[in-house]
Amino acid sequence: MKIGIVGGTGREGRGLAVRWAKAGHDVFIGSRQAEKGAAKAAEFSKEFGVSVQGADNVAACEHAELIVVTVPYGAHRPTFDSIKDVVGDKVIVDITVPLQPPKVRSVNLPEGQAAALEARTLLNEGARLVAALHHISSEHLSNPAHTFDCDVLVCGDDKEARAAVISLVADLGLRGIDAGVLKNAIALESITPVLLHINRRYKSVGSGIRITGIPETE
Numbered sequence: 180m181k182i183g184i185v186g187g188t189g190r191e192g193r194g195l196a197v198r199w200a201k202a203g204h205d206v207f208i209g210s211r212q213a214e215k216g217a218a219k220a221a222e223f224s225k226e227f228g229v230s231v232q233g234a235d236n237v238a239a240c241e242h243a244e245l246i247v248v249t250v251p252y253g254a255h256r257p258t259f260d261s262i263k264d265v266v267g268d269k270v271i272v273d274i275t276v277p278l279q280p281p282k283v284r285s286v287n288l289p290e291g292q293a294a295a296l297e298a299r300t301l302l303n304e305g306a307r308l309v310a311a312l313h314h315i316s317s318e319h320l321s322n323p324a325h326t327f328d329c330d331v332l333v334c335g336d337d338k339e340a341r342a343a344v345i346s347l348v349a350d351l352g353l354r355g356i357d358a359g360v361l362k363n364a365i366a367l368e369s370i371t372p373v374l375l376h377i378n379r380r381y382k383s384v385g386s387g388i389r390i391t392g393i394p395e396t397e
């Protein structure tokens with residue numbers, strides 16, 4: 180699949196780009212600056228022996244069949260404003276956690292209750308928005324030797340879009356779990372500060388969550 184990663188020059192973008200490229204996807208990372216996007220794509224490709232393209236965020240969205248937005252919450256609104264007219268009816272995945280530095284280990288409910296719910300108001304009608312990957316450490320994603328034992332909870336109002344993202348999550352080496360409607364992003368985004376607390380308390384790196392009790396047939 181053609182995957183465009185908005186803000187793909189950063190930490191999460193790097194890990195996602197490399198893992199999806201290794202899985203055979205056509206990955207295009209975006210940046211606010213086309214030159215930086217191209218340079219980072221070349222850097223990731225060389226470092227990990229994969230082929231990743233890069234330019235600006237709009238080009239990444241235009242190239243893609245599915246878009247993933249990986250920017251800090253402080254950049255969330257301007258980033259969605261800058262791409263909303265090129266998203267169309269493509270599935271768009273928001274991984275944003277609305278952290279409020281320096282209090283990143285304490286839940287911050289933004290004005291719209293969740294970054295993903297705010298994103299829905301920023302996109303044009305018909306956008307197929309999914310929220311996922313809030314609990315997956317960039318350090319683990321970027322380490323090809325790391326094997327995940329945690330899950331990715333995927334929510335959104337379009338069932339087919341959720342299924343498409345769950346399938347892509349599998350290509351990262353993770354189990355995706357259908358977590359229902361987009362409103363549930365309020366809960367999903369709120370787990371990350373708890374995990375950041377756990378990391379500090381137990382000196383763990385990238386603690387995650389695992390859902391139990393799901394039948395093997397699923």
Ligand SMILES: NC(=O)c1ccc[n+]([C@@H]2O[C@H](COP(=O)([O-])OP(=O)(O)OC[C@H]3O[C@@H](n4cnc5c(N)ncnc54)[C@H](OP(=O)(O)O)[C@@H]3O)[C@@H](O)[C@H]2O)c1
Nearest residue numbers: 186188189190191210211249250251254275276313316317
């Ligand atoms: N890091 C993690 O382990 C992790 C785990 C789960 C979820 N998340 C979530 O994933 C998202 C991305 O995290 P990250 O650690 O990858 O972020 P990051 O590396 O700090 O930033 C990602 C990219 O966002 C763009 N950016 C940064 N500041 C910006 C600004 N003020 N305005 C516009 N664009 C800006 C930059 O791209 P350009 O300069 O190229 O435009 C940057 O490379 C966050 O919402 C975070 O909560 C992170």
